[in-house]
Amino acid sequence: MRRVDVVVVGAGYAGLAAARRLSRAGLDVVVLEAGDRVGGRTQTERLASGGVVDLGGQWMAAAHTRFASLAEEYGAATFDAPSTGANLFLTHRARRAFTGDSLPVAPHVAAALGFALWRLDRQAASIDVERPWAAKDADRLDATTVDTWLRRNVPLKQARRILELLLGDELSVEAGSVSLLALLVATRTAGGVKAGLTAEAVARLFVDGATGPAEAIAAELNDPVQLQARVATIRHARDHLQVSGQFGTIEAHRAIVAVPPPLAARIDYDPPLSAARDQLTQRMPMGSVLKTFAVYDRPFWRDDGLSGQAINTAGAAPVTADVTRPGGPGVLCSLIPGRAAQRLADLPSNERRAAILASHVRAFGNRAAKPIDWREKFWADDEFCRGGYAAYFPPGVLTSVGDQLRRPIGRIHWAGTETATEWAGFVEGAIRSGERAADEIRAAAGDAARVT
Amino acid sequence: MRRVDVVVVGAGYAGLAAARRLSRAGLDVVVLEAGDRVGGRTQTERLASGGVVDLGGQWMAAAHTRFASLAEEYGAATFDAPSTGANLFLTHRARRAFTGDSLPVAPHVAAALGFALWRLDRQAASIDVERPWAAKDADRLDATTVDTWLRRNVPLKQARRILELLLGDELSVEAGSVSLLALLVATRTAGGVKAGLTAEAVARLFVDGATGPAEAIAAELNDPVQLQARVATIRHARDHLQVSGQFGTIEAHRAIVAVPPPLAARIDYDPPLSAARDQLTQRMPMGSVLKTFAVYDRPFWRDDGLSGQAINTAGAAPVTADVTRPGGPGVLCSLIPGRAAQRLADLPSNERRAAILASHVRAFGNRAAKPIDWREKFWADDEFCRGGYAAYFPPGVLTSVGDQLRRPIGRIHWAGTETATEWAGFVEGAIRSGERAADEIRAAAGDAARVT
Numbered sequence: 091m092r093r094v095d096v097v098v099v100g101a102g103y104a105g106l107a108a109a110r111r112l113s114r115a116g117l118d119v120v121v122l123e124a125g126d127r128v129g130g131r132t133q134t135e136r137l138a139s140g141g142v143v144d145l146g147g148q149w150m151a152a153a154h155t156r157f158a159s160l161a162e163e164y165g166a167a168t169f170d171a172p173s174t175g176a177n178l179f180l181t182h183r184a185r186r187a188f189t190g191d192s193l194p195v196a197p198h199v200a201a202a203l204g205f206a207l208w209r210l211d212r213q214a215a216s217i218d219v220e221r222p223w224a225a226k227d228a229d230r231l232d233a234t235t236v237d238t239w240l241r242r243n244v245p246l247k248q249a250r251r252i253l254e255l256l257l258g259d260e261l262s263v264e265a266g267s268v269s270l271l272a273l274l275v276a277t278r279t280a281g282g283v284k285a286g287l288t289a290e291a292v293a294r295l296f297v298d299g300a301t302g303p304a305e306a307i308a309a310e311l312n313d314p315v316q317l318q319a320r321v322a323t324i325r326h327a328r329d330h331l332q333v334s335g336q337f338g339t340i341e342a343h344r345a346i347v348a349v350p351p352p353l354a355a356r357i358d359y360d361p362p363l364s365a366a367r368d369q370l371t372q373r374m375p376m377g378s379v380l381k382t383f384a385v386y387d388r389p390f391w392r393d394d395g396l397s398g399q400a401i402n403t404a405g406a407a408p409v410t411a412d413v414t415r416p417g418g419p420g421v422l423c424s425l426i427p428g429r430a431a432q433r434l435a436d437l438p439s440n441e442r443r444a445a446i447l448a449s450h451v452r453a454f455g456n457r458a459a460k461p462i463d464w465r466e467k468f469w470a471d472d473e474f475c476r477g478g479y480a481a482y483f484p485p486g487v488l489t490s491v492g493d494q495l496r497r498p499i500g501r502i503h504w505a506g507t508e509t510a511t512e513w514a515g516f517v518e519g520a521i522r523s524g525e526r527a528a529d530e531i532r533a534a535a536g537d538a539a540r541v542t
Numbered sequence: 543m544r545r546v547d548v549v550v551v552g553a554g555y556a557g558l559a560a561a562r563r564l565s566r567a568g569l570d571v572v573v574l575e576a577g578d579r580v581g582g583r584t585q586t587e588r589l590a591s592g593g594v595v596d597l598g599g600q601w602m603a604a605a606h607t608r609f610a611s612l613a614e615e616y617g618a619a620t621f622d623a624p625s626t627g628a629n630l631f632l633t634h635r636a637r638r639a640f641t642g643d644s645l646p647v648a649p650h651v652a653a654a655l656g657f658a659l660w661r662l663d664r665q666a667a668s669i670d671v672e673r674p675w676a677a678k679d680a681d682r683l684d685a686t687t688v689d690t691w692l693r694r695n696v697p698l699k700q701a702r703r704i705l706e707l708l709l710g711d712e713l714s715v716e717a718g719s720v721s722l723l724a725l726l727v728a729t730r731t732a733g734g735v736k737a738g739l740t741a742e743a744v745a746r747l748f749v750d751g752a753t754g755p756a757e758a759i760a761a762e763l764n765d766p767v768q769l770q771a772r773v774a775t776i777r778h779a780r781d782h783l784q785v786s787g788q789f790g791t792i793e794a795h796r797a798i799v800a801v802p803p804p805l806a807a808r809i810d811y812d813p814p815l816s817a818a819r820d821q822l823t824q825r826m827p828m829g830s831v832l833k834t835f836a837v838y839d840r841p842f843w844r845d846d847g848l849s850g851q852a853i854n855t856a857g858a859a860p861v862t863a864d865v866t867r868p869g870g871p872g873v874l875c876s877l878i879p880g881r882a883a884q885r886l887a888d889l890p891s892n893e894r895r896a897a898i899l900a901s902h903v904r905a906f907g908n909r910a911a912k913p914i915d916w917r918e919k920f921w922a923d924d925e926f927c928r929g930g931y932a933a934y935f936p937p938g939v940l941t942s943v944g945d946q947l948r949r950p951i952g953r954i955h956w957a958g959t960e961t962a963t964e965w966a967g968f969v970e971g972a973i974r975s976g977e978r979a980a981d982e983i984r985a986a987a988g989d990a991a992r993v994t
Contacts, residue, residue, distance in 0.1 A: 233689035233718025235937050266685025267938030322774070322810075352824045356808045365830065365922035366884055372804045372928065373936075375824035378817065429942045432818055470817035476824065484825075484936035485687050486719025490881045
């Protein structure tokens with residue numbers, strides 16, 4: 091039987107960042123991945139017409155310093171996400187071009203939006219992201235949905251509809267499903283409302299796709315990542331762990347479980363995990379998102395002075411952005427979160443595509459009707475992610491069992507973007523969470539003796 | 543390899559009721575139970591001092607006709623839950639005795655309570671429990687927590703505190719965690735607010751415990767229930783299912799999964815379940831409840847003209863009832879739901895017991911301080927239930943994926959009290975759900991050919 095220092099469960103950015111750090115510290119690490127690829131909620135696909143699309147996480151904001159550092163270290167080239175030209179704002183009635191951050195809406199709508207975002211920011215500023223349950227009024231904030239907050243604070247329906255769209259895009263689930271306290275935490279871990287909502291607009295993209303650094307980490311590990319190695323059970327023996335699945339059993343001194351909380355719940359732990367930890371994983375479901383890519387021979391919208399970015403409160407594609415690679419074909423990427431994603435996913439693929447393309451035609455004209463290629467991914471279908479971008483907190487969870495999120499149980503440590511205190515829900519958060527879990531293991535002094 | 547018509551996963555009342563019905567229809571049925579007992583969320587324990595206590599479900603209300611019918615058929619004797627004498631209502635300041643349904647509160651508090659319950663009832667009356675997402679305003683109702691509803695409709699703090707207590711006792715989780723639409727559905731499946739809230743007061747108890755009929759069903763099945771047979775995978779083969787675990791593999795024409803939704807999620811399905819079904823099980827966590835029993839040589843409180851029922855807005859035991867068996871020792875049963883249960887469970891057992899007994903002493907006097915026996919169960923600790931009474935709907939779930947609750951997937955059918963349209967969350971609902979799932983299989987005509 092193989093014996094190692096640490097088993098890492100999951101080869102997303104969290105697991106790989108943990109394995110990298112431990113490996114470099116001289117520990118013997120094995121990474122077990124249930125799927126047949128590394129990268130987790132990033133997934134790069136090569137196009138026949140040249141270039142790539144990122145079916146999962148793709149944007150790296152200026153504040154994503156750990157992600158940027160990995161990119162640099164592994165020589166993964168990035169470029170400024172296309173943003174030249176006018177953005178579009180579409181409603182049932184209107185199609186308006188605009189530049190800058192301010193949507194082209196009537197002054198009273200703009201004021202309502204500004205006031206709501208200012209209030210959110212101000213409330214978020216008082217939250218301690220390490221212990222949000224200790225906030226003043228935490229119980230009340232956590233017993234309220236974001237939808238209730240919007241109805242109360244944004245009486246103007248048009249402004250509310252825009253905020254629902256922007257927040258839905260950020261949370262990957264309807265505002266009515268998420269705790270207000272959780273939104274404040276998310277806002278805070280993303281450096282404020284504006285940073286969170288505009289992260290995509292001022293970000294960089296990876297020339298060869300966002301999984302590049304993940305693959306580079308996997309390639310440098312002493313032990314290759316074991317793919318299609320789904321962990322079924324983790325057993326605490328007297329002085330080590332036994333991690334088992336169809337791949338066999340590996341003994342380890344410690345483990346880092348770096349998969350989304352609802353999937354961590356599907357591992358069989360022996361002895362069973364505490365009630366509180368089990369409840370946490372029962373109560374943190376994944377958001378869901380459909381991501382589509384319409385590929386054109388060239389980014390024709392630029393001829394009209396358009397950036398390719400569109401916010402659409404009336405169509406199938408609420409948020410669209412230009413993710414064209416330098417020299418590659420033109421690519422419009424749309425993000426559809428939550429229930430709308432499920433509804434589109436339930437359609438036959440040609441109807442789903444037609445619905446999104448209709449949004450593109452309305453925004454960018456008839457040339458958008460006939461893409462030369464089409465790629466899409468509904469993340470709730472992914473067997474080993476079961477949603478995206480991240481797990482969210484429904485009301486009442488943070489204040490009941492939120493303190494279980496990062497707390498190790500015996501020799502088991504927890505990573506994953508959901509456990510991050512900076513940029514939770516982003517690749518950046520995943521990397522930071524993995525490094526934090528690795529540090530926990532390295533800090534477990536006397537106990538850190540190698541078992542191999 | 544064993545081949546049967548139907549595999550039933552879970553030997554709670556849902557699974558057993560299904561197996562019984564299919565078995566009697568001449569089908570070959572195997573019941574697989576992960577734990578070492580039948581009865582699921584009912585669990586009877588015998589006391590050294592005589593009689594029994596029910597650590598789980600125990601009360602059978604007048605409207606629980608299917609449960610009553612099983613009790614009668616299997617000769618499980620029942621008796622009226624003790625209710626003679628005065629009930630108690632305790633607050634920080636006062637201890638008041640009362641009889642009847644109306645709490646001894648100031649008239650304006652009583653009016654606020656009455657109005658709130660009337661409003662709930664009226665709103666619930668318009669809900670179609672088969673399709674709650676089709677209700678007028680369903681989106682808004684489902685995007686609102688019960689806590690938000692209480693704050694809006696019950697401005698009087700004292701009345702709100704009482705309703706939080708009563709609803710918490712009914713839902714086994716804080717009002718801030720549950721969707722208002724879900725509360726309306728629960729209210730409706732329990733025959734209205736009053737029937738739901740007072741079910742315990744006007745119910746019957748089982749002389750020898752509530753698992754009696756479950757054990758009787760298990761004993762009459764052709765195949766004994768396989769205990770400690772945890773199902774790890776369910777695989778759809780071309781014309782049958784393969785149900786596997788450490789017990790081996792059983793081939794079946796169809797399966798009924800009759801375990802709580804978050805535990806159904808922990809089975810590995812091949813091919814994987816649809817995104818929508820997977821999301822449902824991610825998004826339906828279990829409530830949690832601590833149930834305690836203080837056993838005394840006799841029901842001494844009756845000497846003081848007390849019923850043993852107490853509602854306490856200030857102590858560790860919010861709801862207490864007399865569950866003394868005829869001729870048995872005196873037993874006070876307390877129910878502590880949600881976060882309070884977790885907090886008590888985190889205490890050393892002597893401190894937990896002392897906290898509950900302090901509530902009893904305040905209610906029933908010093909004789910309550912020294913029980914001759916003590917039993918308790920924190921249901922979130924139960925490895926194969928992982929909570930109680932039932933899974934609940936956080937906001938946004940019913941209107942997104944609620945339609946997946948009872949919808950079979952291939953040859954797999956779903957049972958469990960959560961899937962019931964009458965008395966969901968009660969044993970009665972479990973039984974009805976199992977019988978409904980059995981009927982689905984019998985109704986699947988042409989396809990119903992036996993495979994054995």
